[in-house]
Amino acid sequence: MTTPKSVAGRLFTLLGVFSEQRPSANLSELSRCAGLALSTTHRLVSELVEWGALDRDADGRYHVGLRLWELAVLSPGSLGLRERAMPFLEDLYEVTHQNVQLAVRDGLEAVYVERISAHNAVNVVTRIGSRLPVHASGVGLAMLAHAPAEDQELALRSPMRRFTSKTITTPAALREKLAQVRRDGYVVSDAQIELITLSVAAPIRGADDTVVAAVSIVVPQDGVAVGTLVPAVRTAARGISRALGAPSAVRSPRRGAP
Amino acid sequence: MTTPKSVAGRLFTLLGVFSEQRPSANLSELSRCAGLALSTTHRLVSELVEWGALDRDADGRYHVGLRLWELAVLSPGSLGLRERAMPFLEDLYEVTHQNVQLAVRDGLEAVYVERISAHNAVNVVTRIGSRLPVHASGVGLAMLAHAPAEDQELALRSPMRRFTSKTITTPAALREKLAQVRRDGYVVSDAQIELITLSVAAPIRGADDTVVAAVSIVVPQDGVAVGTLVPAVRTAARGISRALGAPSAVRSPRRGAP
DNA sequence: GGATGGCCTTCCGATCAGTGGAAAGTCCAC
DNA sequence: GTGGACTTTCCACTGATCGGAAGGCCATCC
Structure with missing residues (x-):
């Protein structure tokens, strides 16, 4: 030592x-x-x-x-964000009754700053304050996909820890996933951390229109229709972005979405 | 300085x-x-x-x-408590759709460690991490009433800040209120901080059966039936106490059921 | 262009706060 | 009573810390 x-x-x-x-x-x-x-x-x-x-x-x-x-609540990931996001996380929880999480990015890690969970929801490894690598979590991918180019480069060059057989561990796979995230506007992170869970995440934008956080919902691998979760998560992310004053969320640009 | x-x-x-x-x-x-x-x-x-x-x-x-x-999430008020309390706070929120708060005591102050609020709920002054004197908040009174005798003595001897015309500010009034809290098992804190709000709070016990936290619900002064809130808050407090392993909250243990 | 002011960074010698060994105090278990 | 684990206090030496000063950067103003 x-x-x-x-x-x-x-x-x-x-x-x-x-x-x-x-x-x-x-x-x-x-x-x-x-x-x-x-x-x-x-x-x-x-x-x-x-x-x-x-x-x-x-x-x-x-x-x-x-x-x-x-002190901790004064950190950028907290001040304002939590307060304003909470009601939307509530909504999301109330509709789905699954684990709802809010995270911010610190370098190549996603830090969870809020989490709502139910009695009977599937158990997840994350707790408030805990960190996961950006390459392996839904929220991490959502944030990384819209991070500054240098951070993305760094992520592509850094070794990627493997959690399960499905974890993204190669630069090529990560690059493709990030492109997909940017195209779709959301992430489906399938068993990247634990084989039994799946998460749907979407990026949240701040007043300067950069991505400052991400919201995700974690559900058991089986028995949940992912299709129904995506709109819910995206709606929540958009609502939070709007509450934060993100320009692109105030007006409604229809980017190819119906 | x-x-x-x-x-x-x-x-x-x-x-x-x-x-x-x-x-x-x-x-x-x-x-x-x-x-x-x-x-x-x-x-x-x-x-x-x-x-x-x-x-x-x-x-x-x-x-x-x-x-x-x-670091902050490792504090006693956080570790375990938040995690275990969350589902019950959720329940409480879902039933009432009002502000739900979780607080712990630090000396003569109540520190809010979790809060759930809805879009349309009444606005309250407290944020996560903020503090209020024990004598003036529902959660504070709930915790003080079951605090060690020396802390209660200290509280009775300390000057009590006045927030509104209804704030408790005399030792006699505080003593009586505390006795009432112990008798009833809950607190109705009426306009002690802001004239337009009212809160119902109940104490939460830990594994050693001492009061470690309190849960409260804050509602507008008018238009809400307090009578219906009391059982809900008490139930939630009891549920959290049980989740923390409080002996007095574990009802007749059914043993032998595999 | 040169001057001005605000802000950040680096350098360096004198000094004083910080260090840690040691000893004394406390508490409990055996 | 004795031993052991933990905590608290004391004190002399020393090297880390402090802050003045100087230099760099970048605006804005004249």
């Missing part, structure tokens, strides 16, 4: 100790995992607690604090 | 510059608002960007980064 020289780096290392697998830790644990001296850890952690980045419970264990929420 | 002496403090000061009113800032702005030298700001901000706490857009402006999401 490389110990960063700067204090800031040490703080980040400490915060990085927390994960889904280890949502809480005691002082020694933090010290060990971060590779810092106990006394140093103690002081830094105390400062983090004082500010609210961490909380300390009755057992002396540390958790991520609620103050970080206040 | 007092300049903190520690590096950690300076980092927090920098992050604290961002707010709902100022979701992005350039370097000089950060330097000015944080009261730090330009060169210092430059170095610290660069480190924050490197780690992902901040992002820098094409115009050279800084935003809160998406990495903070990954």
